[in-house]
Amino acid sequence: MGSPVKETKDEYEVSSRRPDTRTKWQAFKNAIYNPEEKTLLGRDKKKWGIVTVFYMVFYSVLAVLCAICYMGLMVTIDENRPKYTLDSSIIGTNPGMGFRPLPNLEHGSTISYTLSNYSHIAEWTARIDQFLEMYMDKTKLPNGGRNQMICNYSRPMEPGKVCEVDIRKLGNCSKAMDYGYRNSSPCVFIKLNRIMDWKPIFYNNPKDLPQSMKQDLKDYILRFGEAGKDRLNTIWVSCNGESPTDISNMGRLEYYPYQGFPGYYYPYENAPDYLSPVVAVRFTRPKINVTINVECKAWAKNIKYSSHRGEKVGSVHFELLIKE
Template sequence: MADKSKVAEQYYSKPPDLGKWESFRMFLWNSETGQVLGRTGSSWAKILLFYLIFYAVLVGFFAAMLAIFYQTLDSKMPKWQMDSSLIGSNPGLGFRPMPESATVESTLIYYRANDKGSVLKWASVIDEYLEQYRKKGSGGGEAAGAENRVPCSYSTGTLAEKQVCDVPVENFHPCTSANQYNYEQGGPCVFLKLNKIFNWTPQPYNTTEDLPAIMPEDLKHHIKTIEGKPDANMVWVSCQGENPADVENMGPVQYIPGRGFPSYYYPFTNKEGYLSPLVAVLFEKPRTGVLINIECKAWAKNIQYDRYERRGSVHFELMVDRS
């Protein structure tokens, strides 16, 4: 009689040969082992629980780091200012109207004075930019902060905590929207602005004692006529042709409403409603049909000038055609 206590020997049996479709079906669902995609339900539960806890801890860690990081920032004031920042303490000069975004590398203002469509194209670009200056809002939407703007002069005195100086562009005649910025008359207006640097305060050339040698003679003479007056506290502006031929072709210019940016607009401290002051440069009679290279500079003791790096200056080309 056989001994039932002995375990019967078991031999390895070759798994049945399955086709590709049958193997794939068994991978999706094995009815014998209860596996789905090669894992049992408890195995899937364990691995899902692991990744749930892992990513929850990861998200919590980065959320905590961001919360700590944002505690070090001020929404109204940059942490790094002036020379400690990437921008530095030397403001650049910008101009409007700018060419279309499709030709972003170009700085050419070209139009035909006898073509209304050409004139309106540039006038609309300036209108769009100056829209923010014309808003006199009631405290909401895009006009938020406009109610903080007040008329300023050198005799205004200290502004209230939330007040900023207004820039009355409607008084820049003939560089106004109603006059299409004088483009149809062949004497276009180009608007200059000083780029904003937080807490930067200009150190004006308000006497003739320390004027730089490269400053244009007409600007030196202008400073001499108002030396010692409050009006001399300006970031001065000058525009000249880059080459002798450009100087001759550019013709006379006017600076509206004045020869620079008044010092009472500074420093910029990110108050709501603040707008950079503007100077409209009216090119009275530029030679038509000729490309004119123009360089405009900002002048203050703490503005360094470098033509090649475009520090303290801006370059653009102007071409007025009447054909």
């Protein structure tokens, strides 16, 4: 006679396990809540209590640690000025330049409009209106313009105060003249980007100007300084065509209120109601139906100029296209 066959442990457990006759819906309901075992999502009351207490303690400790880190960070932050400035900051010490009105993204840096299309012209003048809004209406400034003072070359900015930018001196580039856009003499507004604590080093000696500076700007500096040597403390601005053809097509330029940014607007210290000074460049008779490439530069001894691989430093580039 052969020896009796012994059931293994696994075979016994399989044979003794009752077949699951539940429907899929019943199995799903029991997975959510099992009334026989009194479990919710596979856990009874005791296990759910342990899980709840653990996560309450865990997230409470995490919230306290985050609050401590946040409070420690806020102690080191000054709301009125950045922690790092000038050489220690990402921006550095070389201010960039910008121009207004800004074209739409699809138009790149081209200011283009049609003389016979008044609605098109209105779009460009409206953008300038928006840019000059706080210059025109001081009440829209954070402090209502109360922190501004009238400055000039003999009366520089006082500590804690800021100088008013008087746009009534824009001449042919004023709002009353539609910024020149209706009579094919458009104005483009140039400004320097703000850098905290940056102080310009001026080209204030007419006899010691860089060789790369155009003669017409040198002549202007000489005439401008005749009214007082303190007027030479200016960041000069010049705009030129980027090629001989552009220079010919660009025509004569006019600058308002001066051909530069007066030095009494600097340094920028984030005082309330500060507005960046602007220079309005008027193209008196640019050639029609031709794209004109223009580059404007700021002149100060500590503004470095570079045009490496199309990256403008210390200058700004834009195109002008006026269509009939």
